[in-house]
Amino acid sequence: MVKVGIVGYAQSKFEPDRRTSRDSLIYEVTKEVMKNANMRRDDISTFVSATNDFYEGRTISNCFTVETSGSMWHDETKVEMDGAWAILYGAERVLSGHHNVALVWGGSMGSTFEYDQTDVLAVDPTIDRTNFFLNHLTAAAFQMRGYMGKYGVTEEQIAKVAVKNRKNAALNPLVEPKTPNITVKEVLESKMLASPVRELMYAGNCDGVCAVILAAEEQAKKICDNPVWITGIGCDQDSYYLSDRTLFANESAKIAAQRAYKMAGITDPAKELGVVEMSEKFAHEEPILAEAFGICNDGQGIQNLEAGKSDIKGALPINPSGGALGANPLLATGIARVVEVAKQIRGDADGHQVKNKVKKGLAHGQVGLCAQSNIVLIMEGN
Amino acid sequence: MRDVAIVGCGFTQHASKRSEVNIAELVHEAVDDVYKQTGLNYNDIDAITIGNMPSFEGLNYPELWMSDHIYARHKPVLRITTGGTTGGSVCIGAYYQVASGMADTVLAIAFEHQSNGSTTGGLATVGIAEISILALYGMSFDSLRMIMGAGGAAGAASFQAIDYMKRSGATPEDLARVVVSDRRNAAKNWYTHLKMPDLTVEDVLKTPMVAYPLRFGMICPASDGACAMIYTTAEKAKKIVEQPAFVNGVSSVSDEPWMFGIGGGGFANLDPCEQKECRLSARAAFKMAGIDYPHKEIDYAEIYDPFPNQNLMFSERIGLFDENQASKAWQEGRTKLNGDLPINASGGVNATNAIGASAMERVAEAALQVMGKAGDHQVKREVHNAVAHGWGGSVNLITMNVLGDHPRRK
Numbered sequence: 001m002v003k004v005g006i007v008g009y010a011q012s013k014f015e016p017d018r019r020t021s022r023d024s025l026i027y028e029v030t031k032e033v034m035k036n037a038n039m040r041r042d043d044i045s046t047f048v049s050a051t052n053d054f055y056e057g058r059t060i061s062n063c064f065t066v067e068t069s070g071s072m073w074h075d076e077t078k079v080e081m082d083g084a085w086a087i088l089y090g091a092e093r094v095l096s097g098h099h100n101v102a103l104v105w106g107g108s109m110g111s112t113f114e115y116d117q118t119d120v121l122a123v124d125p126t127i128d129r130t131n132f133f134l135n136h137l138t139a140a141a142f143q144m145r146g147y148m149g150k151y152g153v154t155e156e157q158i159a160k161v162a163v164k165n166r167k168n169a170a171l172n173p174l175v176e177p178k179t180p181n182i183t184v185k186e187v188l189e190s191k192m193l194a195s196p197v198r199e200l201m202y203a204g205n206c207d208g209v210c211a212v213i214l215a216a217e218e219q220a221k222k223i224c225d226n227p228v229w230i231t232g233i234g235c236d237q238d239s240y241y242l243s244d245r246t247l248f249a250n251e252s253a254k255i256a257a258q259r260a261y262k263m264a265g266i267t268d269p270a271k272e273l274g275v276v277e278m279s280e281k282f283a284h285e286e287p288i289l290a291e292a293f294g295i296c297n298d299g300q301g302i303q304n305l306e307a308g309k310s311d312i313k314g315a316l317p318i319n320p321s322g323g324a325l326g327a328n329p330l331l332a333t334g335i336a337r338v339v340e341v342a343k344q345i346r347g348d349a350d351g352h353q354v355k356n357k358v359k360k361g362l363a364h365g366q367v368g369l370c371a372q373s374n375i376v377l378i379m380e381g382n
Numbered sequence: 383m384r385d386v387a388i389v390g391c392g393f394t395q396h397a398s399k400r401s402e403v404n405i406a407e408l409v410h411e412a413v414d415d416v417y418k419q420t421g422l423n424y425n426d427i428d429a430i431t432i433g434n435m436p437s438f439e440g441l442n443y444p445e446l447w448m449s450d451h452i453y454a455r456h457k458p459v460l461r462i463t464t465g466g467t468t469g470g471s472v473c474i475g476a477y478y479q480v481a482s483g484m485a486d487t488v489l490a491i492a493f494e495h496q497s498n499g500s501t502t503g504g505l506a507t508v509g510i511a512e513i514s515i516l517a518l519y520g521m522s523f524d525s526l527r528m529i530m531g532a533g534g535a536a537g538a539a540s541f542q543a544i545d546y547m548k549r550s551g552a553t554p555e556d557l558a559r560v561v562v563s564d565r566r567n568a569a570k571n572w573y574t575h576l577k578m579p580d581l582t583v584e585d586v587l588k589t590p591m592v593a594y595p596l597r598f599g600m601i602c603p604a605s606d607g608a609c610a611m612i613y614t615t616a617e618k619a620k621k622i623v624e625q626p627a628f629v630n631g632v633s634s635v636s637d638e639p640w641m642f643g644i645g646g647g648g649f650a651n652l653d654p655c656e657q658k659e660c661r662l663s664a665r666a667a668f669k670m671a672g673i674d675y676p677h678k679e680i681d682y683a684e685i686y687d688p689f690p691n692q693n694l695m696f697s698e699r700i701g702l703f704d705e706n707q708a709s710k711a712w713q714e715g716r717t718k719l720n721g722d723l724p725i726n727a728s729g730g731v732n733a734t735n736a737i738g739a740s741a742m743e744r745v746a747e748a749a750l751q752v753m754g755k756a757g758d759h760q761v762k763r764e765v766h767n768a769v770a771h772g773w774g775g776s777v778n779l780i781t782m783n784v785l786g787d788h789p790r791r792k
Contacts (some may be wrong), residue, residue, distance in 0.1 A: 073634065
């Protein structure tokens with residue numbers, strides 16, 4: 001089987017308002033990623049983008065991006081999920097043997113739409129939408145209560161996750177705004193969104209585009225000296241209905257991770273992985289996902305954090321970049337996780353490089369209420 | 383490279399209003415039909431690809447809500463949407479999932495329940511209406527300019543039609559002839575929307591003018607419907623059906639300049655019937671399939687033709703006919719069910735258009751012809767190689783799927 005390597009990556013600054021047009025943002029980042037890999041437009045055989053019609057406010061959101069992203073007159077398609085799935089699709093195109101080099105980009109302009117409203121369109125239109133009760137915030141509130149109730153976790157402990165990630169984000173030069181002195185008290189006093197979820201526990205959205213260039217093994221070695229190999233990919237989707245799911249654990253993320261570990265030959269993730277970058281849309285999702293990934297035992301997610309293991313200097317750092325809580329440019333979030341792991345493996349993480357040398361890392365993306373659908377990618381250095 | 387084959391195609395009844403089912407139930411019908419056709423069940427499926435035009439029904443991430451309706455629980459699901467070509471892109475996605483080795487058997491689903499939403503409202507966001515809702519979600523001035531400039535699908539197609547007629551000398555009768563063929567063929571296909579077994583060219587030309595040269599009777603209907611297909615490896619395919627349809631070439635190329643473009647030219651820089659992207663897409667797909675002479679090697683074509691002029695234009699750009707010669711082939715009856723190059727035996731998009739599903743139905747119908755399972759509309763000649771085309775974007779995004787009764791030459 002052909003191996004897929006990441007040979008270039010780029011991202012815009014992730015901040016609440018970039019004060020530019022989508023087209024300029026896409027142009028900036030796709031141009032930058034080609035420069036990063038030292039590739040020309042014609043060297044790339046296929047393009048996969050991740051945008052969303054509702055976030056763009058336009059049907060067929062990829063149709064006017066082909067000129068600015070360099071994909072005009074090239075093989076081109078769009079995945080309408082988090083960008084991590086676009087990386088999956090780009091990797092599949094390379095693995096098929098039909099394409100040698102794929103450019104994958106994704107992102108959105110959070111400053112131009114009301115996320116909470118577009119998300120109402122993502123619930124069951126026959127009942128949930130008309131009742132106007134269930135949305136990503138109220139669902140997360142159930143999930144957080146479920147986790148706290150099951151394992152006796154307190155709101156203070158969940159707030160510590162937000163503090164860790166937001167402090168990490170302050171070290172990341174590509175994320176704005178920076179809150180290096182944030183405290184648990186501030187998190188607990190921030191605005192209540194849906195009890196017990198508070199504003200600073202929630203990854204609000206922002207502006208941003210992120211891109212990677214993938215290449216087949218042979219080409220990757222020619223393009224650069226230090227490609228980062230994608231050795232495992234697993235994804236899984238659960239039922240929509242919250243009542244059919246166990247909210248204090250995430251079965252779908254667990255299965256996705258197991259599929260990725262199997263493909264990458266990982267048997268003991270806690271020991272083998274050097275860094276984890278996950279798309280935690282809420283602070284309480286980090287311990288839930290850490291448990292799903294087998295990094296710690298069920299119910300031990302918070303202890304893992306409190307023991308300092310997931311700190312940037314810990315044994316297995318989680319979200320040294322700040323994670324999704326640091327910056328959540330919808331659809332670019334998953335790609336950014338992959339890029340962050342690649343940076344850590346290359347020792348390229350400016351300001352937030354973890355202490356130990358990273359051989360293998362895990363990146364995660366999600367969509368849906370309470371992370372209904374999950375994707376896990378395992379990456380390795382040379 | 384792994385060989386990939388289609389082993390089954392499922393459909394729902396298509397109609398203006400399938401009000402008796404909701405969107406998820408409609409999709410469920412197509413999925414059940416493909417399981418019935420193949421004798422497989424959800425345990426045999428490794429992954430799902432799915433797509434539609436999300437803004438037509440106002441559904442963001444529909445695959446999450448309909449997770450159980452498509453038996454997706456604990457399966458990997460990939461959603462691919464590219465507008466009118468969505469179905470074609472979903473097919474290409476299913477192909478790559480199998481070809482890459484990431485999955486062995488993949489369920490591909492495409493659907494549209496247009497009566498449950500607003501197609502024009504959705505198109506308005508490339509076209510012109512739902513500005514108030516969009517304004518609520520936030521819209522940049524650039525987007526507003528694009529919306530104002532785009533017009534609807536019929537608007538885009540009418541200037542394309544005039545351009546094509548001027549270039550090729552095709553007449554309104556030539557356009558009507560395509561409509562008659564499609565809708566008569568549709569009468570032989572169980573799930574189609576407009577079944578008109580006795581339609582004549584005169585009937586079509588008597589209908590009111592919508593936008594010259596397109597008359598009411600030439601424009602596709604808006605349908606509710608869904609399509610589902612199963613893709614698998616060549617080895618597994620042979621155990622499921624006697625004659626699978628092998629997917630030998632896929633491509634999707636876009637030629638969509640920024641509406642007003644850098645320098646302000648945008649659309650105006652384009653000759654709407656030149657279709658460079660269609661030529662590029664066809665060339666890439668035929669190259670992958672090892673087809674050197676499409677006009678000789680292709681035995682059957684499904685062309686995406688919501689407007690009849692597009693059937694003539696695209697069949698030329700794909701390389702099935704010489705430039706400007708498509709009308710002649712239709713006049714000579716070469717494209718009929720018993721002709722030497724039958725086109726749209728299924729009835730095509732002109733008779734049935736559940737938009738998200740339409741480009742997939744082209745692939746499914748081409749597959750049925752290769753498999754010899756098209757029933758009443760099975761063409762007379764043997765089909766060794768078939769091509770399925772999809773059109774979308776605002777004017778230009780072309781998906782191509784080239785199928786064969788044998789895997790591509792290595």
